[in-house]
Amino acid sequence: MIISALKSNNSGDQRSPIHKDTVKNLLDLGIEICFEESIGKGININDKTFEELGLKKYKREDCLKNSDLIITNQALHISELALMKKDSTVLGMVNPFSNKDFIIECSKKSVNLVSMEFIPRITRAQKMDVLSSQANLAGYVAVIEAAKHLSTALPMMMTAAGTLKPAKVFVIGVGVAGLQAIATAKRLGARVEAFDTRDVVEEQVKSLGAKFVKIDLGKTGETDQGYAKELTDEQINKQKELQAKVCQQSDIVITTAQLFGRPAPLLIDNRTIDKMKPGSVIFDMAVETGGNVEGSKVDQIIDRNGIKIIGISNLASQVSDHASLALSNNYNNWITDFFDKESQTINFDFQDEIINNSVLVYAGEIKNERFK
């Protein structure tokens, strides 16, 4: 079997779908790996290094043409599908909710499509969970970026030149990214508070030594996959109001609230922002799925009366090396689990929960209900 790794066609994405520390696993299975030239540029690995490891360098076109499996961090151009072999497979982060055309085209061209975003949240699939692995790094990056844009230092310092107060950081939405943001901000010495609609989170926040802000919204819940349920309008309003008070006293607000497959809830509106202290920073981690903050824009820093509203896409790409390492591991784990050594092919067994969830298109057929 031939696997090819493609560069991101999005120039902002520095990540590579393969990493020098992880290719060995696949090579050991007897798989041939090709890569698009200068794939490692964003992570400071040059083509020679990969070649020395036994990989083959090709042009993008050639990769598409010759491979049985393509791994990629971004969906391909629809046109590129035509180049691919029939019944070959595309595996990667393909952002299915904004690339519905791509999915349909795959089914038409009879290219199998594995969306790593759809890895089910079951214990055994954690090692393939790209959303977690990238959200985790994103949480770290968000804090470093916010710290960079804040006009004070995060930790408390009692010095001869006066006491520098610790920054207050408020994290809204405590999923994987939120937790890592809490941890990083705590590490830097900030006072950290956090809120989430899911009740179980309180213990988790405390397990990192941070404070949980209690806002009683009545019945909230989570799906069986651990994702949050959408709130009613009334609940959202109540949340906004009570959150505003905490925001007012915070120097950094980091929002991470997302709803799987739906636009992110708007949690911080201009009324709240206008109550905040000039110089504060709001970091909207959900900016790509619609944003939790009114007025936040992808890849822009908005200054609203001295308050910076930061929205950065693809945060994990800022620590591209680690992000690539994690991604490539996720991909490798999927491939390894379903690779049939005998036949040297992927074993698409739809009895398996992971396959059933993550394979969107197989043999020309859209498998996932949502996209039918």
Next chain:
Amino acid sequence: MIISALKSNNSGDQRSPIHKDTVKNLLDLGIEICFEESIGKGININDKTFEELGLKKYKREDCLKNSDLIITNQALHISELALMKKDSTVLGMVNPFSNKDFIIECSKKSVNLVSMEFIPRITRAQKMDVLSSQANLAGYVAVIEAAKHLSTALPMMMTAAGTLKPAKVFVIGVGVAGLQAIATAKRLGARVEAFDTRDVVEEQVKSLGAKFVKIDLGKTGETDQGYAKELTDEQINKQKELQAKVCQQSDIVITTAQLFGRPAPLLIDNRTIDKMKPGSVIFDMAVETGGNVEGSKVDQIIDRNGIKIIGISNLASQVSDHASLALSNNYNNWITDFFDKESQTINFDFQDEIINNSVLVYAGEIKNERFK
């Protein structure tokens, strides 16, 4: 007495010499404080806020004309001295080693000049020590900036998507800035090593839980002010060579080695840089006084074979709010200590060690030996 605070005439300097949290001290002494309009822009304090505190807003010119004491974070233009009253005083960070003309002009115009850089390093003067207060914040900023430019996260993370190794940070020169850099990098979870020529530093490094790299250079020393003595050429070479080994394994190298009043020693040359891993970051904190790193440039990020060499001037200005708070405290402490309430003037008592050191020009006479 009238004190005026001036904006920095250097656009990169966001700091203000006054801060809303600190002006009260001076006002309580019966001092009148004026400020140049929009002085608080860089720290998100608007003119109204200052006016509400009882300060008066003026144009820069008017400030210069009417004041008995000018506080400023940067030396003035030589031309501006002409506007000032005779026997009035300029106090602030005036970077005396690069502004010798300014000093001479002060003496000519009979304007007293207090250089806060020359505060002696005695216990009682610590509260006025601007170099320490700014270096401290600079150390923090350096790590945040370096972290931002590194393509990996600093802390170790053992995750389902593989183990992300902690970054190795090597701090060369462990003065005030170096110590804070160590502390901040440690906080972020990096493995931190450090080196300094002064022996006492080893214990201090360990007191922050970091590792001291032992390089035996023979006799080194420090001045009675606690500054490092210059090394012989032989020693410098030896140091470079042994340091190179540590640099090779490091992801972030932060250099802070400075020699008071002289160009910084060159500690990392291209031979060393070329041995380092692509993707590593070298942060040269001494870039303004000549640099510790070959090829480092002020306010530029040089990419040498994938290694980023960062030189940023006026690091403390990145956390302008805290920097201004600290600076204004430093200034206030100087003024308060030497303000004579009876006569409402500064008491220039040259018996006092602090006055004797920090006052470069008094009554038309250059007082400091170095600049005579």
Next chain:
Amino acid sequence: MEEYILLGFVLILSIYLGLELISKVPSTLHTPLMSGANAISGVALVGALVLGSEGQLQNILAFLAVTFASINVFGGYLVTNRMLKMFKKK
């Protein structure tokens, strides 16, 4: 004599017990405890009750002993109680 020995036994065991009981007392309780113990030492009243009565002096002594012991007992318990109530508040 046998009885005295047993009484001595009781004495010694009680002393031991007293030493053990008060080994860790929060400092706020030092004064109330002292006062409470003081009230208990008014148990001398029991002794005063059974004094001899031959002669005027004996009767006067008994009366005085009873009176003073009673002051100790009543005053002691009441003061202790007031003090403890005061502590309760905070």
Next chain:
Amino acid sequence: MEEYILLGFVLILSIYLGLELISKVPSTLHTPLMSGANAISGVALVGALVLGSEGQLQNILAFLAVTFASINVFGGYLVTNRMLKMFKKK
């Protein structure tokens, strides 16, 4: 009867004392303490010494009581001592 009351007094005071004495014991000492207390309970030996002697059965009972109590006493103290010595080493 008077004597029994005093003895009862002694019994109750001792029980109180026992309860107080062992209120805070590091858990490493649980076993040695148990063993030491066990040795003390061999004090039944003292009782065995003063048993009556009318008849064969009585004598046999006395002998057995003395023997077993002695095992308890000697064995108990020695084992406790060994155990404590073992702790000492570290």
Next chain:
Amino acid sequence: MSFLENISTELQNLIYIFASILFITGIKMLGKEDTAVKGNFLSALAMFIAVIVTFLGPEITVNPYIILAGIVVGALIGSLIALKVKMTSIPEMVALFNGFGGLATFFIAWSEFNSNADNTFQYVLIMITTYIGGVTFSGSIVAYGKLSEKLRIQKGSFITKLFTTVFYASLIYLLYAIFLTKTLSLPFDFYILLLALTLIGGIGFVLPIGGGDMPVVISLLNSFSGIAAAFAGLLLTNNVLIVAGSLVGASGLILTVIMAKAMNRSIGNILFVGYALSSTKSSSEETGEVKPINVSDAYLILENASSVLIIPGYGMAVAQAQHVVRELGELLEANGTEVKYGIHPVAGRMPGHMNVLLAEANVPYDVLVEPDDVNPMMDTVDVAVVIGANDVVNPSATEEPGSPIYGMPIIEVHNARTVFVLKRSMSSGFAGVQNPLFFKENTRMLFGDAKDSIGGLVSEFKE
């Protein structure tokens, strides 16, 4: 008849007081690490004095040679056992000695019954002393058998139930003996029956209790033998017997409570659950038995381990125990033990959760190892200390294809020589599945908040 010249009863009693003080002081000193040896010595001295004084006193009626013979025989047997026994089998020795002490009181009561069971008060005393002494004896012997593994009767077996029934019968008979036999006359020797029932009942008392709970039971039986001695003292109007006996009775009781607490059990639970549940037990027997351990025993094992692997999990984070955990690690290392931390990739609730906490607590990075590196050498690990982790050490992830966590690589602590699992209860982890690890032969559960448990271990090390 007296062996040597008699000393007066007064003097004897004064010396008894002195001996009692020694006993009290001795037992107090036994409760503190640095005075324990001396305390034991003082109490032995007290015993010596009390015996000598009694021996020289006027009350001796038995032939002194018989007495001497008894003492010599007892001393020989006792010393031999005490000095020859292996250190590891000390607990069962204590049980044995304790049983003999109970037996002695049993004989004393018997003898008193024969000689002067005249007044009601003494009569009642005799009945009770007999009973307690007898139960102590046979109970201790059973405990000895269980501990030394010479006795292998199942908790739930028929024999156990039989004996337990006799135990309850003996209790009823005791009440009967106390209240009724004085007034009713019986066709048979009721006292002999009491003796027999008592001895058999004691067996039934201890038989249904699990081996793991034996230390607590021994402590309880020890308390009993103290009470028996105290009653014997009342019977014989002997001060020193009363004081020493009731001291042991009371402190033994407290000790029992303390020990039970340390094992996270209530006494009632230990004593009666075995019997009550014996019928419903069979099904849970399959998954095996949970073996709790207390801090001090865990300490003893850790103290002797030469390699320890610490596996932190979400529970460590919840308990915020990272600081004490690091301290424990340092103390172990100072003790010459090799310490590693096995970090599972999904331990906790976020990627790198354990890293954050351990870094905060200053645990150096190079002692953190991944499952892949530690699993192959797990059999060289003496003790794996699982701190609030559950799913990540759940063997069903590798063994039970049906399990929701099947397929996740785990840290295979069950292959270590001994496993301590520190958690608060038997409840499950994130994935909500039962963990067979807890029932393995080599697993010991250290129940309680992780911070407290580890804190306890740390204090033990520091003492």
Next chain:
Amino acid sequence: MSFLENISTELQNLIYIFASILFITGIKMLGKEDTAVKGNFLSALAMFIAVIVTFLGPEITVNPYIILAGIVVGALIGSLIALKVKMTSIPEMVALFNGFGGLATFFIAWSEFNSNADNTFQYVLIMITTYIGGVTFSGSIVAYGKLSEKLRIQKGSFITKLFTTVFYASLIYLLYAIFLTKTLSLPFDFYILLLALTLIGGIGFVLPIGGGDMPVVISLLNSFSGIAAAFAGLLLTNNVLIVAGSLVGASGLILTVIMAKAMNRSIGNILFVGYALSSTKSSSEETGEVKPINVSDAYLILENASSVLIIPGYGMAVAQAQHVVRELGELLEANGTEVKYGIHPVAGRMPGHMNVLLAEANVPYDVLVEPDDVNPMMDTVDVAVVIGANDVVNPSATEEPGSPIYGMPIIEVHNARTVFVLKRSMSSGFAGVQNPLFFKENTRMLFGDAKDSIGGLVSEFKE
């Protein structure tokens, strides 16, 4: 003659046992915050029972109406004083009541002397009881006078010395009375002389002791009155007197020791230093003496402190003691102590050095206070624990214009009630200057590595 129908001596004694148990329980409960009120009630109940039972008993010979009159008068006076007195003057009230208790025993002994001073044992008891009762009375009255500031006699004055001399004389006379008067016959009534000397001697016992030490002295006198009651009990062969009296005697003694320790004084120091040192005190004040302290004493003081200020410095960083320091802080708080950290702006070797370390150890920010905030309330701090700080707590920065650190604001720990300084030696800090703090009256040096010392304190707390 008996007032009502008599109850039997047996019943009386049984009830005495019951009352004694109540006393014991009461005093135990008095020692715990949440049970103290109930404890006091139980002990009052015990007293009531004991008095009633005695009153109904067969031993009453005095006219019951006299007794009743005495009780009524005493109850009235006692209750009035107790309820009217201002809360602030409670300590002196306790002294007064205690004195009256002593006086009562004094009369009891006197009465017994008149009625049955026949056997030697009783005779000795009477002498001792008289003496202790008398000294308790007059000593308590003096303590009362000192505390209520009605008595203003200087410690070093001539009158004080005179009375003190009488005190020693009375002690000698007591010995004489015990050993000699039985055999020699005297030309005068030796017992009346003892009564007089005792009362005057008591004054001399307390007079030379400073007003600040009065609480300790009252506690001691309280213990005395307990002992006196116990002796009276022996004299009258009354169980409950013995038990209650010796309980009070013993627990009072322990309480005295605890209180003295909490005030950082030894009892010997309190009782005798006033007298002995009244002349030589002036010179040693200048440089003073270094007073080391060990971990366990430091623990006792900390355990009793209600507010503690921790002042970390560079030494804490060097020792990397931040984790144990936090742990100590937590334990203190769990103990009900208020804990703050005084952070000096230049403590350590870099700006914010202490913040870095304390944040690492998870000390919350809101317990960190700056010198300006803590200095004004320093006199309310029971113990200031200086951990490896030196220059930042050096009073010469404010007091000695010549010093190189003169002019630096410091944390004024020398104004705290007690100061512990934890460092390894007497060597100086960064600035290289000697620190007069180490020689202050209220400073104790806890030498050793800070991590070890604090670790030691932590273990003490955990035991």
